[in-house]
Amino acid sequence: MTATLARHTVAAALTLSSALVLAACANPSDGGTTEVAATKGSTTKINLSPDQNRVTTGKVDSIAAEVPERIRKRGTLEIVASSGSAAPLNFHATDNRTVIGVEPDIAHLVADVLGLEPHITTVSWENIFVGLDSGKYDAGFSNVTDTEERKEKYDFATYREDNLGFEAKKGSGLKVRGPADVAGRTVAVSSGTNQEKLLIEWSKENEKAGRKPVDIKYYQNDSDTYLALRSGRIDLYLGPNPTAAYHAATTGRTEVVGTYSGAGASLQGLIAATTKKDSGLVQPLADALNEVIRNGTYAKVLERWGLSDEAVSKSEINPPGLPRSNK
Template identity: 30%
Template sequence: MNTRILTTLAVGGLLTATAACGAQSLDAGDSGDSGAAASAPAVVLDQAPAEEKAADVINAITPDQELAAKAPASLKSGGLKVVSSIGYPPMELYASDGKTPIGFDPALARAIARKLGVKVTITDEEFNSQIPGVLTGRYDFVISSMSDTPERQGQVTFVDYVQAGAALLVKKGNSAGITGPGDLCGKTVSVVDNGSSMELAESYDADCKKGGKPAADILKFPGDTEAMLQVSNGRAQASVTDYVVAAYKAADPKLDMEAISLDGTASPWGIGMKPDNKQLVDSVKGALDSLIKSGEYGGLLKAWNLDALAVESAVVNGGK
């Protein structure tokens, strides 16, 4: 959807991965040419942050030597450059230090990097800046709870990594009596600008108008946190968002919110890359398939209680 790494964060928002004690070398256990190995420095793989729920799974991932050999040279020399939008839990959030990203998307980015035997850096950008950043070559890929849609496929090539649906987030007690899209007519709804949730909200608004009912007032914001704040402060009666995020928020008693699942909204979320970078697309697809086959992908999902989002294989541009 929106809808939005890696162990050390620079002040300007740039996240740079660093090697922790016990980090694994790509050359470990290599039985190849010892002379060649000696001439090239070992790649020390990044360790996951301590507060990352999937840290144990990530840190146990070893490079797939065949995939690593076929990875783009730019990844081997400069690392994997990733963009995301932090602040969309449980997909992307900060650890208690307010700087270190954790969550499923950062976990998968780390896992892919380790599977390819490369280091990784991630920049936190607002949602609308992510695809342009990939197209200009500033980033290798975006992983930010982004729905794989035909429209976006005209800009980037996706490798789909989860299947997720949408939901409404309302105040606990639901005094506005909202149970589904039909109840949004005449109500104020907050969304992330230019995401699939905005498209859903606009379609619900169109249905209201077609049915001769009052239009929905749609408030658009650059990030999910700002959109959900409108429900908390009473400016909006509901926020359209991803179900995983709504459920995560509803589980926090301090937020005093409820999640309402929207049937028929499940769609793939993808890792977006520049279409002409086929070598990178193949590398990311291969890494994800390897993680799925090994069970490591399932371990990442389980750590964040997201088992229901699992895909059986890495599909390219599966959004319809």
């Protein structure tokens, strides 16, 4: 799959989840592992322990020289990520301390190319942007979607496709293909995300069409959300498709009943490294990402976490993103 911003119909953009399939839950007897789909028809065992053996790559002097001098002198790349547990994107290893997942793995690869020591700090979602604004952090690697609104304050270097997943209690019989399928439904979503933006737009669209609005619910953490889903207090949970598929497969209690591009029906959503606008860092980030795409280490990281279907062919700087009005 590529990062080309292809146009899609609603039917093409919204399909049953196939990006991530897990074959088994973590196995404590072998240090904490699980199996994920690497490519169609094959699986790979991933490591959930703190001893990650991450994929690495070498420094590229010409790209490292592009990094602003203040960061080069410091010698570290200050990376910020969400403290919320969202496997396989960003979560804690079996020691409940070490941050692992596809996001930190990609951040480490970028730091390798730039010749910098990666220093990852986890904070609440809203504090990712507060920290970038203040200059406390250099870059966010936390499943951040490229959006037109965010581009007013931030620069983006894309590195993964962004797809959302609707998760329901297993056996619910629900299928989500568009706004009409969530009319009158109780749907949980995280505040301040592009998922929330999409859901609000769909609710408004339902009202304009004479259908019931969406009953949108917010919970403090994922455990509360999933408890509400299991108990029937909510019908659906809308979140990143990789985390929805991971949770559904590892627990066996839920299922993904529809997916949707994170940028709406007409545009493929993209996940991006996020920096403060005009910080001077977005170009070296994009060049570093294109280097790891070229040398194959990027593909190894995605395969390791079962996310090969979300690969992009190149990193782009500030491409068209989620529109302000997202339908």
